[in-house]
Amino acid sequence: MNSTPVIAIRDFTKRYGSFDAVSNLTLEVEPGSICGLLGPNGSGKTTTFKCLLGLARQTAGSMDVEGAPVGPQTFENLSYVPERSALYEWLTLADHLEFNRRSFKNYDAKRADELVSLFRLERKKKVGKLSKGQQTAVALALAFSIRPRILILDEPASGLDPVFQRVVLDLIIEAAAMGSTVLFSSHQIGQVERAADRVAILKNGKLIVDGTVDSLKGSEKVVEAIFEQRVPDVDGLADDPRVRRIERSGRILRAYVQSDSEGIVRRLNEFSPKNISILDLNLEDIFINAVGGEIAMAGGDGA
Amino acid sequence: MTYVQLLRLRKALTIYAGVVGAVFFLILIPTHWPNATVHNDTNGSVPLSILLLVGFCAIIFGTAVSTSLNRENDGVEMVWTKPIARDRLAMRYIALDLAAIAVAFVVALVLAVLVFASFGMLGAIRADEGWFSTALLIFGVAFMWYGILQALTSWQTGRGAIVIGLSWATFAIVLPAFLALTAHIPGLHEIAVALNFLNPLSYLSTNNGTIHIGLSTGGSSLIPHDTWLRVAITWAFGLLGSVAAIAGWKRLEV
Numbered sequence: 420m421n422s423t424p425v426i427a428i429r430d431f432t433k434r435y436g437s438f439d440a441v442s443n444l445t446l447e448v449e450p451g452s453i454c455g456l457l458g459p460n461g462s463g464k465t466t467t468f469k470c471l472l473g474l475a476r477q478t479a480g481s482m483d484v485e486g487a488p489v490g491p492q493t494f495e496n497l498s499y500v501p502e503r504s505a506l507y508e509w510l511t512l513a514d515h516l517e518f519n520r521r522s523f524k525n526y527d528a529k530r531a532d533e534l535v536s537l538f539r540l541e542r543k544k545k546v547g548k549l550s551k552g553q554q555t556a557v558a559l560a561l562a563f564s565i566r567p568r569i570l571i572l573d574e575p576a577s578g579l580d581p582v583f584q585r586v587v588l589d590l591i592i593e594a595a596a597m598g599s600t601v602l603f604s605s606h607q608i609g610q611v612e613r614a615a616d617r618v619a620i621l622k623n624g625k626l627i628v629d630g631t632v633d634s635l636k637g638s639e640k641v642v643e644a645i646f647e648q649r650v651p652d653v654d655g656l657a658d659d660p661r662v663r664r665i666e667r668s669g670r671i672l673r674a675y676v677q678s679d680s681e682g683i684v685r686r687l688n689e690f691s692p693k694n695i696s697i698l699d700l701n702l703e704d705i706f707i708n709a710v711g712g713e714i715a716m717a718g719g720d721g722a
Numbered sequence: 723m724t725y726v727q728l729l730r731l732r733k734a735l736t737i738y739a740g741v742v743g744a745v746f747f748l749i750l751i752p753t754h755w756p757n758a759t760v761h762n763d764t765n766g767s768v769p770l771s772i773l774l775l776v777g778f779c780a781i782i783f784g785t786a787v788s789t790s791l792n793r794e795n796d797g798v799e800m801v802w803t804k805p806i807a808r809d810r811l812a813m814r815y816i817a818l819d820l821a822a823i824a825v826a827f828v829v830a831l832v833l834a835v836l837v838f839a840s841f842g843m844l845g846a847i848r849a850d851e852g853w854f855s856t857a858l859l860i861f862g863v864a865f866m867w868y869g870i871l872q873a874l875t876s877w878q879t880g881r882g883a884i885v886i887g888l889s890w891a892t893f894a895i896v897l898p899a900f901l902a903l904t905a906h907i908p909g910l911h912e913i914a915v916a917l918n919f920l921n922p923l924s925y926l927s928t929n930n931g932t933i934h935i936g937l938s939t940g941g942s943s944l945i946p947h948d949t950w951l952r953v954a955i956t957w958a959f960g961l962l963g964s965v966a967a968i969a970g971w972k973r974l975e976v
Contacts (some may be wrong), residue, residue, distance in 0.1 A: 441889060474802060475975040495805040518725045520800030522804045 421552040423486065423562050426471065427451050431480035433466050433507040440466045441624040444480070448602050448617070453595045456604040457616035459710050462621040465502055468573050472499055483616075486571060495524060498562035502573040504554045508547030512540055512557055516564070523565045530706060531564035537586060551578035560719075563590055570594060572603035576610060612702035620709045627707045636700050639663065640680040644672045644683075644692040652692045659683070664708065675700075675708060723806045724814045727790060732820040738783050739829050750755070750840055772838070774926075775831035775852065777860030779921075779931030783826035784864035785889065788871035790815050791971045792932045796879055797975050812968040816872070827857075855949040859925065862956030867922040867964020874892050877970030897921045919944040922959075925952045 424447035431444040439707050443603035448454040456464050469475040472484045473489045484493050507514060512535065520526045535542065538556035540549075546557060555578050570591070576584040584607065591601050607613050611618060618635060620628035628635065631660065644650075650672045657665050661683060666673040672692075676683050680697050687695055773866040791812055792800050801811060838847055840973045871889055901918050918924045924945050948951060 453790075472803060474799060481966070491805050492806045493805075499799065499803045501799045505799040507797070507800070510726065510729065521725045522723050587948065599849075640922050658736075678944065 422450055423695075424448055425485055426454075426524040426602055427481070427486075428467070428482045429481045430469065431482055432478045433463070433470055433475065434478040439624050441470075441621070441656040444621070444624075444626050444658070445627065446619050446629065448600055450600055451595055452616045453603070453614050454619060455611035455618045456602060456619050456621065457608065457611060457706055458604075458621035459514055462710075463624040464621055464650075465573055466624075467541060467621075468499070468501075468602075468604070472497075472545070472571065481594055488500060488625065495507060496565075498565060498567040498570050500555075500562045500575050502560045502570045502571075502577065504551075504558065506544075506554055506557055508545045508654065511543050511545055512560075513542040515546070515561055516542070517559060519561050519564055525565045525567070527566050529565060530566060531560065534560035534563055538583065546595050551705045552580060552583065554649065557584060559587060559590070563594070566597075566599075568599055570599055570601045570603070572601065574605060575603055576605060576607055584610065584708060608703045608706055608714065618702065618705070622710045628705065632702065635705050636702070639700050639704075640676050641697055641698040642674045642676055642680055642695065642698060644687045644690075646670045646672070653690060656683075656686070660662050671696040675704075723801070723811055724853070726801075727815050727818050730764035730793070730820060733786065734783070734787055735822060735825060735829070738779075738786075739828055742779050742830050742833055746837050747885060748839060750802045753841065772834045772847065772895055773856050773860060776827055776834050777857075777863070777926075780809055780823055780827035780860065781864045781867060784819075784880055785821045785886050787819050787842050787869060788868040789875045789886060790819055791872060791917045792875035792880075792882040795876075795971075795974060795976070798823065798974065802976075808972045809968050810970045812876075816964050816967070820865065821869065822867065824861070827861065827864075844928065852949060855953060859949055859956065862953050862960065863922045863925050865960030866914065866925070866956040866963070869921070869960040869967070870920070871963075872967035873963040875971065876967035877974050879974075879976075893923045897924070915944055920959075925956050 421572070426446070426448040428444055428446045431441060432439065433441045433448075444463070446454070446467075456467070458464050466475065470477045471484070471489065482488065484497065487493075489497075510518075516531050516535075519531070520528065538553075538560055540553065540556055540560065546554060547556065557696060558694045559572075562572070575591070576587045576657070577586060588610050591603065592659060595601050595614075595616075595617060601614075602676070603611075603614075615632055617631050618628065619626055630638075649670060653672070656662060656674065660674055661679050662674050663677050664675045666675075670693075672687070674683055674687075684695055684697060768793070802808065804811075820855075828907075834842070835847065837845060850908045867889065871885060874884050897914070897918055898921075901914040924943070927945070
């Protein structure tokens with residue numbers, strides 16, 4: 420990580436009245452990397468994007484893109500896809516492409532044609548008559564048509580079917596492979612896991628997890644034990660320093676273990692589980708652990 | 723960068739030309755009906771009558787396009803993430819709007835001249851002494867109104883159409899009525915006079931009765947009699963409103 424970050428957010432705070440939408444966020448995105456920004460609704464992802472792009476003003480901190488605050492010229496090489504459609508509903512896709520052609524020196528008509536075909540879009544149809552997913556596809560076609568060095572995508576697969584979600588993911592990965600830097604948010608954790616080099620998780624406007632996907636996944640193991648009857652009381656397991664958290668759900672006990680998972684297995688084996696295994700964490704586990712089990716474990720007995 | 727605004731104005735001008743053309747055509751039907759007669763009782767003020775008529779059309783058009791910055795605000799990410807400074811973009815929008823208002827003026831003028839020509843009164847249209855200053859004043863009134871509406875709406879999302887509607891009610895009915903009703907109430911009348919200084923339509927009222935829109939001023943007025951002074955004030959208001967609108971638009975957060 421010796422290179423200068425393309426996106427550098429330092430001690431960023433955005434306050435609305437007395438409410439801190441985002442507080443003291445520091446985040447850097449390296450050139451050619453993909454950073455996935457995760458968080459529950461209202462966690463501050465969109466606010467961060469808007470302030471980074473100058474669409475809203477930060478209360479404190481600094482936000483730089485390619486070494487300087489965003490200015491008009493930044494957008495010559497930066498594409499943004501907002502969460503909510505900002506397209507002109509009374510215009511057609513052809514009009515939007517013409518708007519892009521006139522606005523950007525880097526506009527690539529051939530690339531635009533490819534993207535229009537890829538998303539199977541109709542050029543002459545008014546955007547207002549398109550479905551939400553198709554509008555997202557139009558926004559993405561516009562964003563990628565200028566072959567930007569930087570992509571900031573707020574829920575870029577929103578409203579798209581699984582086939583096109585995969586297409587979007589491939590576009591993101593391909594762009595990064597060509598040297599573009601991508602910062603994107605998504606509720607599709609599987610997509611983020613597949614595409615992102617690095618993940619940042621926000622909760623209530625605070626950065627609670629930040630790291631490469633591999634390092635985060637390697638930071639813990641899950642010991643999952645399934646019992647014949649209900650989960651027995653395992654005295655002191657929750658207080659074991661090797662265990663960060665345990666979950667009980669029916670006959671299943673999951674222990675999130677930071678070290679010596681074999682030792683935890685030995686300890687649980689004393690209670691004769693029907694089956695016990697050590698699992699790698701996936702990004703969904705990391706997300707749920709970070710934002711709070713109560714969100715995703717509704718109905719379970721989170722401990 | 724102004725491609726969308728160009729499309730928007732082209733659409734607005736097309737609708738405008740259609741409506742004004744239809745209105746003028748409707749004027750022609752009864753006047754060209756068999757046995758219908760047309761009397762020329764304009765007393766030589768045909769140019770002024772035409773200018774007022776077409777000016778009023780241009781003012782209507784001007785108010786209709788006067789919330790162009792506000793219209794962008796619902797999806798302002800689209801224009802604010804283009805490689806152009808916001809104030810430059812806003813200035814281009816305003817310049818295009820003013821050009822479109824001028825085109826609207828010319829369209830109505832051509833149509834009006836055609837109406838007069840159909841009566842065989844083309845020869846009666848002569849450029850009188852004050853035609854140029856009157857034309858500038860009428861355009862100034864449109865610009866002033868435009869500037870006020872831009873300044874009132876550029877910094878907020880939505881509500882543009884409501885503000886346009888309210889401005890017509892305020893400038894054409896409420897303020898003139900307030901002025902007339904308070905003519906003999908000291909204190910209130912001064913407030914009414916001051917408020918009327920901000921009313922673009924009040925700059926079309928004259929003391930010689932040639933031009934009169936709205937209710938009587940009912941006494942004192944801050945509006946100067948000199949046409950060139952009125953031109954200067956209306957254009958200054960238009961400019962001031964536009965500058966305020968740009969400042970407000972730049973400060974907007976989404």
